[in-house]
Structure formats: structure tokens, C-alpha cells
Amino acid sequence: MKKPYLLFLGDAPDQLAAKTATGIADWRPEWCVGQFRLPGCGADTGQKDVSIDEAIDLGAKTLVIGVVNSGGFLPDSWTDAICVALAKGLDVASGLHGRLQDFPAINAAAEKYGRQLHNIRLSEQNFTTGKGIKRAGxxxxxxxxxxxxxxxxxxxxxxxxxxxxxxxxxxxxxxxxxxxxxxxxxxxxxxxxxxxxxxxxxxxxxxxxxxxxxxxxxxxxxxxxxxxxxxxxxxxxxxxxxxxxxxxxxxxxxxxxxxxxxxxxxxxxxxxxxxxxxxxxxxxxxxxxxxxxxxxxxxxxxxxxxxxxxxxxxxxxxxxxxxxxxxxx
Amino acid sequence: MKKPYLLFLGDAPDQLAAKTATGIADWRPEWCVGQFRLPGCGADTGQKDVSIDEAIDLGAKTLVIGVVNSGGFLPDSWTDAICVALAKGLDVASGLHGRLQDFPAINAAAEKYGRQLHNIRLSEQNFTTGKGIKRAGxxxxxxxxxxxxxxxxxxxxxxxxxxxxxxxxxxxxxxxxxxxxxxxxxxxxxxxxxxxxxxxxxxxxxxxxxxxxxxxxxxxxxxxxxxxxxxxxxxxxxxxxxxxxxxxxxxxxxxxxxxxxxxxxxxxxxxxxxxxxxxxxxxxxxxxxxxxxxxxxxxxxxxxxxxxxxxxxxxxxxxxxxxxxxxxx
Known part of the structure; x- marks a missing residue:
């Protein structure tokens, strides 16, 4: 994933709903150029509020969706903002349960502008069942x-x-x-x-x-x-x-x-x-x-x-x- | 799923490895025409051993893979037998972790002969997280x-x-x-x-x-x-x-x-x-x-x-x- 990041908080109702953004801001502030919030957002990472244009001027490479939603549904206001970010030059990373590629507008914008979509929650690793054998360390x-x-x-x-x-x-x-x-x-x-x-x-x-x-x-x-x-x-x-x-x-x-x-x-x-x-x-x-x-x-x-x-x-x-x-x- | 079933035991090493087949044979024997075993099979459901041709003569409509394998891998001997069953007229049902459609030979045979592939373990239902609220009953x-x-x-x-x-x-x-x-x-x-x-x-x-x-x-x-x-x-x-x-x-x-x-x-x-x-x-x-x-x-x-x-x-x-x-x- 290309750094630095613009943290997307959407309209997260409270601080805990934005815990992905807050976690990155608290532990890797040097990777962030700022936060982008929608009207009604009740969360704040302490990063400065910037527009997508300002973030790009500050060197941002990836918009990180730093808020959880319920049930894998994305409100239109989020989708619109994400598509604007893709159009203006950012990759997008998400920790949602679903794949970003499964949202048609987002997938289309990523393909049109040649951007990367990262699904952090979905591992490509194939796991086996646990073995329960004692490991060193x-x-x-x-x-x-x-x-x-x-x-x-x-x-x-x-x-x-x-x-x-x-x-x-x-x-x-x-x-x-x-x-x-x-x-x-x-x-x-x-x-x-x-x-x-x-x-x-x-x-x-x-x-x-x-x-x-x-x-x-x-x-x-x-x-x-x-x-x-x-x-x-x-x-x-x-x-x-x-x-x-x-x-x-x-x-x-x-x-x-x-x-x-x-x-x-x-x-x-x-x-x-x-x-x-x-x-x-x-x-x-x-x-x-x-x-x-x-x-x-x-x-x-x-x-x-x-x-x-x-x-x-x-x-x-x-x-x-x-x-x-x-x-x- | 079309009944009756032919129970496929493959080369299951022991009785527990064939517990899907055994479960159906024990609780729904009226749905079964017999069992089909490969050389080396150490399991027995008590159903009579039949060939795929005999099963079809007995009216079988679906081959049920009644054995678990490890790691989602199918041995060639199983794939061959499953493809023969598809060619001769049976649908196939599986309780494996992976989709039958992801095995190229099986998928090709199902498409060629117009058969159904049923993945019992994969629910199409979208679930939510548990709510823990007391329910009646x-x-x-x-x-x-x-x-x-x-x-x-x-x-x-x-x-x-x-x-x-x-x-x-x-x-x-x-x-x-x-x-x-x-x-x-x-x-x-x-x-x-x-x-x-x-x-x-x-x-x-x-x-x-x-x-x-x-x-x-x-x-x-x-x-x-x-x-x-x-x-x-x-x-x-x-x-x-x-x-x-x-x-x-x-x-x-x-x-x-x-x-x-x-x-x-x-x-x-x-x-x-x-x-x-x-x-x-x-x-x-x-x-x-x-x-x-x-x-x-x-x-x-x-x-x-x-x-x-x-x-x-x-x-x-x-x-x-x-x-x-x-x-x-």
C-alpha cells in the first residue's frame, strides 16, 4: 500500500466507530496527511481536516476507510467520496467485511482511473485447522x-x-x-x-x-x-x-x-x-x-x-x- | 437435490472419515440406492456396494460425496469417478469446504452434461453478528x-x-x-x-x-x-x-x-x-x-x-x- 494515507472517517457516529482511523493516527501518525470527514461525523482522530485536493497536495497516495459500518452496506455519501478520491488520484484501502470490488461504482472508478483497491480484512492465505502443538518462543x-x-x-x-x-x-x-x-x-x-x-x-x-x-x-x-x-x-x-x-x-x-x-x-x-x-x-x-x-x-x-x-x-x-x-x- | 442418492465413500481410511455417508445411510436409508467405494476404502455404511451403472439402473439421481478429505484437495481417483458419474447422468453433492465448481474437470463435466453441482457446506445466506437476545421456545x-x-x-x-x-x-x-x-x-x-x-x-x-x-x-x-x-x-x-x-x-x-x-x-x-x-x-x-x-x-x-x-x-x-x-x- 502506497503511503502516505488520507484517513476517511465518513459520518462515523462516535469515536469507537472510527477506531481503524484512530489506531493509525495514534500509532503511525507519520504515515498520515490528515483526515477527511463527512457532515455529521462524530469522530476525530486529531489529524487535521483536509479535502481530497489538499490531501493530494500534501502527497497522499491512499485513502484508508478508517471507519466500520454495519452489515457491509455503504451509504451513497461514502461511495461518492470514495469515487472522487479514485478519480483524483488515490488508491483506496478498506477493512470492511466485503470487497471494495463488489461495489459497482467503486470498482468502475478504480478500473477507469487505474487505481488499486486493497481489502485489508480479506487474507489471501489458505489456512488449515489448528494443530495445538506447542511452538517455541x-x-x-x-x-x-x-x-x-x-x-x-x-x-x-x-x-x-x-x-x-x-x-x-x-x-x-x-x-x-x-x-x-x-x-x-x-x-x-x-x-x-x-x-x-x-x-x-x-x-x-x-x-x-x-x-x-x-x-x-x-x-x-x-x-x-x-x-x-x-x-x-x-x-x-x-x-x-x-x-x-x-x-x-x-x-x-x-x-x-x-x-x-x-x-x-x-x-x-x-x-x-x-x-x-x-x-x-x-x-x-x-x-x-x-x-x-x-x-x-x-x-x-x-x-x-x-x-x-x-x-x-x-x-x-x-x-x-x-x-x-x-x-x- | 434430486433423490435417491448414491453414496460415494472414495477411499475413506476409516468409518469416521465417511461419517457423512454413514449419517445419511443410518437416518435416511430410504433415500439411498447403495454405496460406491474405491479400492482401499476402509469404511462401510451397510448399504450394498453398487457400480455407477447399477446405481443408475436403481434410479439414483445424485452422487453424494459422503467422505471428508483434508485440506480441500481431491485425489485424482475421486475426480475421475465423479466425472464418470456426471457423464452417466448423476448430479453431485458435496460437503467439502471448497466448491465443486472450482475443480476444473468436475466443473467441465457438469457443464458438458448439464448436471447440477450442490455445495452443502456453503450457505448462500448472509448472516449478521449474534444479538444475544432471548428468543421464545x-x-x-x-x-x-x-x-x-x-x-x-x-x-x-x-x-x-x-x-x-x-x-x-x-x-x-x-x-x-x-x-x-x-x-x-x-x-x-x-x-x-x-x-x-x-x-x-x-x-x-x-x-x-x-x-x-x-x-x-x-x-x-x-x-x-x-x-x-x-x-x-x-x-x-x-x-x-x-x-x-x-x-x-x-x-x-x-x-x-x-x-x-x-x-x-x-x-x-x-x-x-x-x-x-x-x-x-x-x-x-x-x-x-x-x-x-x-x-x-x-x-x-x-x-x-x-x-x-x-x-x-x-x-x-x-x-x-x-x-x-x-x-x-
């Missing part, structure tokens, strides 16, 4: 009380902290945003169900004994929509260590208003019980709390109380760093 | 200590016993063999991972308050290759009752010689812990034991001991019937 997997609560940011922050200490560590992407940031990996929720754990094994192959894979988790064992993906990924990942990610102000599971957020103790227990299948020695390294909705005082208090209650390190790896986890490796 | 889900240990047979036997008592019950198929037997359903292991629980919700929609869905389980929460599918199916199914299926002579998980069969008590506990997410009132109805490898005396002793140890009804629903479960509804 060490692995950390981030798991969550819910979706979209910090599993990718936590894994990236742990990779950064490990590398800063001279450890041999690689972030392993399992979702479209992670794949865009790492420029490799597999969006595991788009794999055929039979091959979830096989794809996770492929993402994190055998490695040097002192090498750490820091694997991005997906969903939550407590999310009624996605827990199958979370479990298959966990079994394929064979983690030595889990880090539980949590957003403490959320009142219900994302997208499921009738489901409460699980208790942290229950969540730790069920994750360890399931992870033991492919690694009986798995243990919980700590809890990564996304305190962005709390004041600094509230955050400090929450982290201290939770750490004391669970007897585990509890950190905000973005407000602070992931160093506190590494001290317990 | 009652649901039983069969779960397993392992793959291929009797989940489909148990669900079919429960449906039969319920209907014999005048209960309003439907078997719900979630695998290719079940779909062939029920002539509806979805092979849930072939669905995109994000939609496993959504597909399970679609398979078992809201129904009358006194209606029972008897849902075929897949894999096992203890199978390192497939547990993600098992969990997503469980969450979408929202079972009121689980029946644990078990084959007592197996020494390791199917396909994973380094994984032991789980203890029944552990298996019951983990299944209930996970199923509670979408139905907090779920309970274990009993254990369905496939005693086909035991003598009658051994089977009786095993069932009595296990029932006493677990304080649950333990039955062989094929050697006996599923009535013993219904007494505990």
Missing part, C-alpha cells in the same frame, strides 16, 4: 472484558516497552486496524470459522526461545456476538501470559445493551480456564485499564484499588506505560 | 468431549423420541451431514468467524413457547482446533439444556494425538460456565454415551457407573433410546 495475548476496550493499544504498548528494554518482541495483528499498523497479520474475524485457531497459529509461528509475540486479542469471551472468535484465537495463540483489558466506565457490552460488563474476577477465571487447554502453564500478567474517561485522580484510585483487590499489576499503558507489566515477566 | 444443544462422538445422532434420537411422545420438536442441523439429513440448516464451521453466533441464532429462531429445537452441536470446547466454533454455536443457540456426548474408548482427541479426552466432570463444568452467558438458567440434561465399541455388559456397567458418579442420566441413545432423557425434562 513466548507469547502474550491481550483479552478483554468487552470489545473495543484497548486490546490492540495494550499489545502495541507492550511491544514498545519490550523493545525499549532490548527484548526481542513483535506485535502480532489479528484485526484490520492492527494489520494496517503492522503491515502484516490476519483479520481473524474474517476467516472461515473452522480455521480460526489455525490462522492464529499461522500468525504466531515458532520462534527463538527468547522471542516474545505480543498478540492482539479480539472480542471477549463474555461478548455474545464474538466469543467464538476470541476462544479460537486464544487456543491458536497458546499464550504463556494473558493481559486483561478493561474500560471501567462502560455500562454494558458494546452493541448489546442487555448484557452487563463481566466482573473482573469472573473474567480472569474464565479466560484462564479456557486458555489452559493449549497451554496449561498460562497465567494472568495483569490488567490494562483504559482510564481515558476518568480524571487523573479517579484513574490513580481505580488502578490502586483494582490492583489491591486482584493482587495483580493494574496499569493504564497509554496514560502511563507498560513497564509495570514487564517487571512481572 | 425451548432449546437443547448437544455438546461433546470430542469431535465425531455422537452429537448429531444424539440430537436426531432426541427429536425422534420427542416426536414419538407428541412433543413439538425439530432437529436443527449445523453440519454438512445434518443439513443433508434435515434438508435445511447451516454448516456452521464454514461461516465467516464473525458470524458464528449470528448463524446459530438464524438456525434456531424464535418459536412457540412449547416448541423444542434440538440443535446439533459441533466440535468440543476441549478440541484445540474447533472450540471457537463450538463456543459461538453455543452462545447463539442459547440452550436451556445441554446433553454431553461421549465415546468412552477414545484415547485422545480426534486428530490431536497429544491431547487427552477431558474428564466428564471438567467438561460439564466448562460447558455450563460458558453457556450461562446467553442463558443463565442452562442445565445439563444428561450424558449420551456412544457405546458401540463396548459389549452389552460393558456398556451397561459404564452407563450405570457414570450415571451414579455424575448424578445425571447416562444413556446410549442408539443402542437404547433417548426416552430416559425426556423423563427428566
Amino acid at each position: 513466548k507469547r502474550i495475548l491481550t483479552v478483554g472484558t468487552d470489545c473495543s476496550c484497548g486490546k490492540k493499544y495494550t499489545a502495541l504498548a507492550i511491544e514498545r516497552a519490550m523493545r525499549a528494554r532490548g527484548l526481542n518482541a513483535d506485535f502480532r495483528a489479528t484485526g484490520q486496524t492492527g494489520v494496517l499498523i503492522a503491515e502484516r497479520g490476519v483479520a481473524i474475524d474474517a476467516v472461515i470459522a473452522d480455521f480460526i485457531s489455525g490462522a492464529a497459529e499461522w500468525i504466531s509461528p515458532a520462534n527463538d526461545a527468547d522471542h516474545w509475540d505480543v498478540i492482539e486479542g479480539q472480542g471477549s469471551l463474555f461478548h455474545a456476538s464474538y466469543a467464538g472468535v476470541s476462544l479460537g484465537l486464544m487456543h491458536g495463540a497458546q499464550p504463556d501470559l494473558l493481559v486483561l483489558c478493561h474500560e471501567p466506565t462502560r455500562t454494558h457490552m458494546r452493541g448489546l445493551p442487555h448484557y452487563p460488563i463481566p466482573d473482573l474476577t469472573d473474567c480472569i477465571a474464565l479466560n484462564l480456564a479456557n486458555a489452559k487447554l493449549t497451554n496449561p502453564d498460562v497465567r494472568m500478567l495483569g490488567v490494562s485499564v483504559n482510564t481515558s474517561a476518568l480524571t487523573e485522580d479517579e484513574a490513580e484510585r481505580y488502578l490502586a484499588e483494582t490492583s489491591s483487590r486482584l493482587s495483580l499489576p493494574c496499569l493504564d499503558v497509554i496514560r502511563g506505560s507498560a513497564d509495570g507489566f514487564l517487571d512481572h515477566l | 425451548k432449546r437443547i444443544l448437544t455438546v461433546g468431549t470430542d469431535c465425531s462422538c455422537g452429537k448429531k445422532y444424539t440430537a436426531l434420537a432426541i427429536e425422534r423420541a420427542m416426536r414419538a411422545r407428541g412433543l413439538n420438536a425439530d432437529f436443527r442441523a449445523t453440519g454438512q451431514t445434518g443439513v443433508l439429513i434435515a434438508e435445511r440448516g447451516v454448516a456452521i464451521d464454514a461461516v465467516i468467524a464473525d458470524f458464528i453466533s449470528g448463524a446459530a441464532e438464524w438456525i434456531s429462531p424464535a418459536n412457540d413457547a412449547d416448541h423444542w429445537d434440538v440443535i446439533e452441536g459441533q466440535g468440543s470446547l476441549f478440541h484445540a482446533s474447533y472450540a471457537g466454533v463450538s463456543l459461538g454455536l453455543m452462545h447463539g443457540a442459547q440452550p436451556d439444556l445441554l446433553v454431553l456426548c461421549h465415546e468412552p474408548t477414545r484415547t485422545h482427541m480426534r486428530g490431536l494425538p497429544h491431547y487427552p479426552i477431558p474428564d466428564l466432570t471438567d467438561c460439564i463444568a466448562l460447558n455450563l460456565a460458558n453457556a450461562k452467558l446467553t442463558n443463565p438458567d442452562v442445565r445439563m440434561l444428561g450424558v449420551s454415551v456412544n457405546t458401540s465399541a463396548l459389549t452389552e455388559d460393558e456398556a451397561e456397567r459404564y452407563l450405570a457407573e457414570t450415571s451414579s458418579r455424575l448424578s445425571l442420566p447416562c444413556l446410549d441413545v442408539i443402542r437404547g433410546s433417548a426416552d430416559g432423557f425426556l423423563d427428566h425434562l
